[in-house]
Amino acid sequence: MIAVQVMYKVKTDHVEENERLVRGVYEQLAAAGHDDVHYATFRRDDGQTFVHLAFFPSPEAQQKLGALAAFQEFQRDLGERCEVPPDPQPLTRIGSWNVGLPA
Numbered sequence: 001m002i003a004v005q006v007m008y009k010v011k012t013d014h015v016e017e018n019e020r021l022v023r024g025v026y027e028q029l030a031a032a033g034h035d036d037v038h039y040a041t042f043r044r045d046d047g048q049t050f051v052h053l054a055f056f057p058s059p060e061a062q063q064k065l066g067a068l069a070a071f072q073e074f075q076r077d078l079g080e081r082c083e084v085p086p087d088p089q090p091l092t093r094i095g096s097w098n099v100g101l102p103a
Contacts, residue, residue: 001101002056003091009049009084018050018081019043024070032068036061038101048083055101 010018022041029037038055056062065071079085093101 001093002054002059002062003093004052004054004088005091006052006054006086006088007049008078008082008086009046010081011083012048014081015043015048021070021074022050025065025068025074028068028070029065032064034061034064037065039065 025039026041029039036057040053042051042053043049044051054062054065056065
C-alpha cells in the first residue's frame with residue numbers, strides 16, 4: 001500500500017478557491033468510479049491549512065488520481081495560492097481499524 005500525507009497553508013483570500021478545486025477532484029473521482037483510490041482532505045482549525053491523505057493499493061491506482069483533469073487543475077496554481085508550500089510525506093502504516101483502506 002502507498003500512503004501519502006500532503007499539508008500546506010493557503011493565503012486567506014484563496015481558501016474558497018482551494019476548497020472549490022478540491023471538491024472538483026472528488027466529483028471527478030466519483031464520476032470515474034476509482035474505488036481503489038482512497039483520498040480525504042481536511043481543513044485545520046486555522047481555516048487555511050489543508051491536509052490531504054491518500055492511500056493506494058498500487059502505483060497504477062496512484063496514477064489514476066494524478067491523471068484526473070480536476071486534480072491537474074487543482075495543482076496548476078497551488079504554489080501561488082499557498083502561504084506555506086505543500087509538504088508531501090510518505091507514510092508507513094502501523095495499524096488501522098475500520099477505515100476502508102487497501103491491504
